[in-house]
Amino acid sequence: MLRAILWKELLELARDRRTLAAVVLMPLLGLPSMGLLAGTLYHEQVATLGVYYDDPQASGVAKWIASRAASEAGAQGLQLAVRVQRGEPEPGCCAVFIYLPSGFYSNATSISRRVIVYVGKVIASQAADAAYSVAQGVLGELSRSMAVERVEVLARAAGINVSPESVLSPLVVREYYYKPSGAPATQRERLAAQTARMLEFALIFVVNPAVVYVTDAIVGERERRTLEALLATPLGVREVVMGKMLASSFIGFTAALADTLGVLIFFDVLGGMGAVTPGLLALHALVSGVLVVMTAAIIAPIAARSPTTRSAQATGMLVLGVATLIYFAALFTDLFNLPAPIEAVLLTIPFTHAALAIQAYAVGAMLRMAGHIAFMAAVALAGAYAASRLVDPEKMVLLRD
Amino acid sequence: MDKNSGDAVLVEGLAKDIGSTRVLRGVNLRVRRGEVHVLAGPNGAGKTTTLRVILGLARRSAGRVLTLGVDPEARGFDAVKSRIGYLPEDAKPYERLTGWENLYFYALAYTGGDGSRARLVASRGAEIAGLPREALARRASTYSKGMARRLLLARALMHEPELAILDEPTSGLDVFSALRVRRLIRGIAGRGAAVLVTTHNLLEAQVIADRVTFIVGGRSLCTCTVADALERFSASNLEEAFVRAVGDAEGHTLEGAPRAG
Numbered sequence: 001m002l003r004a005i006l007w008k009e010l011l012e013l014a015r016d017r018r019t020l021a022a023v024v025l026m027p028l029l030g031l032p033s034m035g036l037l038a039g040t041l042y043h044e045q046v047a048t049l050g051v052y053y054d055d056p057q058a059s060g061v062a063k064w065i066a067s068r069a070a071s072e073a074g075a076q077g078l079q080l081a082v083r084v085q086r087g088e089p090e091p092g093c094c095a096v097f098i099y100l101p102s103g104f105y106s107n108a109t110s111i112s113r114r115v116i117v118y119v120g121k122v123i124a125s126q127a128a129d130a131a132y133s134v135a136q137g138v139l140g141e142l143s144r145s146m147a148v149e150r151v152e153v154l155a156r157a158a159g160i161n162v163s164p165e166s167v168l169s170p171l172v173v174r175e176y177y178y179k180p181s182g183a184p185a186t187q188r189e190r191l192a193a194q195t196a197r198m199l200e201f202a203l204i205f206v207v208n209p210a211v212v213y214v215t216d217a218i219v220g221e222r223e224r225r226t227l228e229a230l231l232a233t234p235l236g237v238r239e240v241v242m243g244k245m246l247a248s249s250f251i252g253f254t255a256a257l258a259d260t261l262g263v264l265i266f267f268d269v270l271g272g273m274g275a276v277t278p279g280l281l282a283l284h285a286l287v288s289g290v291l292v293v294m295t296a297a298i299i300a301p302i303a304a305r306s307p308t309t310r311s312a313q314a315t316g317m318l319v320l321g322v323a324t325l326i327y328f329a330a331l332f333t334d335l336f337n338l339p340a341p342i343e344a345v346l347l348t349i350p351f352t353h354a355a356l357a358i359q360a361y362a363v364g365a366m367l368r369m370a371g372h373i374a375f376m377a378a379v380a381l382a383g384a385y386a387a388s389r390l391v392d393p394e395k396m397v398l399l400r401d
Numbered sequence: 402m403d404k405n406s407g408d409a410v411l412v413e414g415l416a417k418d419i420g421s422t423r424v425l426r427g428v429n430l431r432v433r434r435g436e437v438h439v440l441a442g443p444n445g446a447g448k449t450t451t452l453r454v455i456l457g458l459a460r461r462s463a464g465r466v467l468t469l470g471v472d473p474e475a476r477g478f479d480a481v482k483s484r485i486g487y488l489p490e491d492a493k494p495y496e497r498l499t500g501w502e503n504l505y506f507y508a509l510a511y512t513g514g515d516g517s518r519a520r521l522v523a524s525r526g527a528e529i530a531g532l533p534r535e536a537l538a539r540r541a542s543t544y545s546k547g548m549a550r551r552l553l554l555a556r557a558l559m560h561e562p563e564l565a566i567l568d569e570p571t572s573g574l575d576v577f578s579a580l581r582v583r584r585l586i587r588g589i590a591g592r593g594a595a596v597l598v599t600t601h602n603l604l605e606a607q608v609i610a611d612r613v614t615f616i617v618g619g620r621s622l623c624t625c626t627v628a629d630a631l632e633r634f635s636a637s638n639l640e641e642a643f644v645r646a647v648g649d650a651e652g653h654t655l656e657g658a659p660r661a662g
Contacts, residue, residue, distance in 0.1 A: 001514055224496070225492055229487055229556070233482060233511065393457070394460055
């Protein structure tokens with residue numbers, strides 16, 4: 001009997017081109033668009049960097065700073081307009097200014113005096129932040145070259161042979177990456193772990209269509225005046241809800257597939273910030289698929305038992321909001337490495353387990369990953385059971401608009 | 402069917418609360434096999450709620466209900482549903498499906514998903530609807546109100562139900578379509594099925610009804626044949642009889658003025 005309702009749902013869906021397009025395009029283009037927009041717009045920002053000097057002997061250094069800043073900004077793809085000018089900077093002259101005051105040159109060439117440089121930055125400007133970062137880099141480079149000269153002068157005075165590096169950077173850090181299990185991690189694995197964060201975030205695009213579609217499929221029948229006659233057929237309320245859940249899962253799977261493709265486009269085509277391994281991609285597809293069924297199973301009984309259409313939609317949005325918060329938090333947080341009370345609360349939220357499964361895979365904890373996926377599957381089954389048991393035809397028929 | 406009474410529908414002392422409001426407070430109804438039974442009453446009288454209880458779409462608060470001999474709240478009622486055809490008052494077809502697909506989907510539901518049987522049932526539905534082949538191939542969203550109503554009526558009757566429950570079946574139909582529907586309803590009863598109809602159009606009820614039950618304020622007033630109703634209320638037509646019956650119950654005269662005393 002499920003066949004009948006599934007046939008109808010899929011046929012209606014196939015004819016609903018706008019929804020279908022949204023289901024595919026949103027996850028497919030969501031992440032790449034975010035990356036593309038953020039990257040493109042970031043690089044389209046224009047900032048001005050003014051290098052000012054009072055000390056006539058500092059003009060050479062000022063020109064060097066300007067040249068290095070322009071070169072560094074170019075390397076980073078930033079639009080930076082640099083100018084060099086004698087005198088003090090006027091307030092608001094530029095996004096960032098560097099001011100070399102009187103006495104700069106004599107201090108810089110002294111062995112015993114410190115050199116003061118003033119740096120100003122406009123607040124609330126991403127372009128100024130980027131220019132400031134460039135300025136700091138160039139000034140750091142300048143400071144280091146002064147330090148090297150001073151070490152060389154001191155070494156000559158002391159009559160010793162010493163490498164400036166051994167004085168200025170006595171601590172040599174050699175990086176070593178490993179997994180929580182202790183096994184060494186390759187560079188690719190390290191990048192994959194970073195990529196996993198974005199994959200967790202991308203799960204938002206999978207949950208969204210599942211929530212929206214299953215709510216509409218159940219509540220929409222009532223609104224479109226097709227529900228009452230349907231519930232009077234031998235299909236029965238349970239078959240109707242289960243059929244809609246399955247159809248919603250199909251929608252979700254389509255979204256999951258599109259989302260996986262979107263992830264691939266973001267990382268491999270647009271040259272994003274990580275590396276997608278085939279295993280990570282396969283896991284993302286698997287987790288997305290289970291997540292979709294789980295989401296549909298959570299929403300179906302809620303939608304069917306909601307007293308009003310608006311409350312069904314509001315509850316759906318609430319569930320979506322919780323999922324969004326979890327996946328947004330997963331961008332910045334080790335969800336598996338929080339204080340026990342917080343972790344306990346998060347673990348009661350089924351959506352957390354999708355993020356945890358991906359995080360576990362990224363660090364090679366396969367057993368933990370399997371556990372999280374199994375938990376999601378169990379929630380999906382429990383939700384489906386609840387949907388088949390708790391759904392009340394009277395509530396569905398008497399649901400108010 | 403109730404083996405003892407031969408009634409397709411038996412409702413005794415039906416009461417129904419929705420929230421804290423008692424919407425039915427004593428409905429008695431017997432629909433016999435082979436008859437067209439009209440349930441007549443003003444807006445808010447409880448007609449649709451009574452139908453919903455009979456169909457198992459709403460639970461009763463008190464009373465006894467048997468639909469084709471089975472309690473609609475019993476576990477086995479789902480099996481009985483394939484022997485019932487229901488047309489809700491405000492129903493609409495699936496607008497993204499064609500007329501034929503609308504029929505076929507319900508046919509699948511009535512035949513337990515048997516595709517070949519479903520096609521036969523849907524073909525019968527197409528005949529009942531009387532819509533041109535071209536119209537059946539079009540999406541239902543392009544249908545006029547009358548076409549949609551004919552399609553829905555066909556959908557409710559195509560599987561030759563033993564009990565047809567039709568809530569305002571001619572609502573929104575033009576004169577010719579309404580005539581066709583009335584003939585159809587009489588035809589179903591003629592084949593031995595029970596037909597329970599609600600309608601506001603009591604002149605229409607007079608044409609199609611074998612018996613009529615008046616319901617007011619969630620309570621059934623009386624059940625009788627059309628001829629008995631006319632005689633009992635000294636009326637020349639069913640509309641007049643209805644107004645007198647309701648007036649008796651609510652203290653109004655036929656002219657609409659409150660009855661003195």
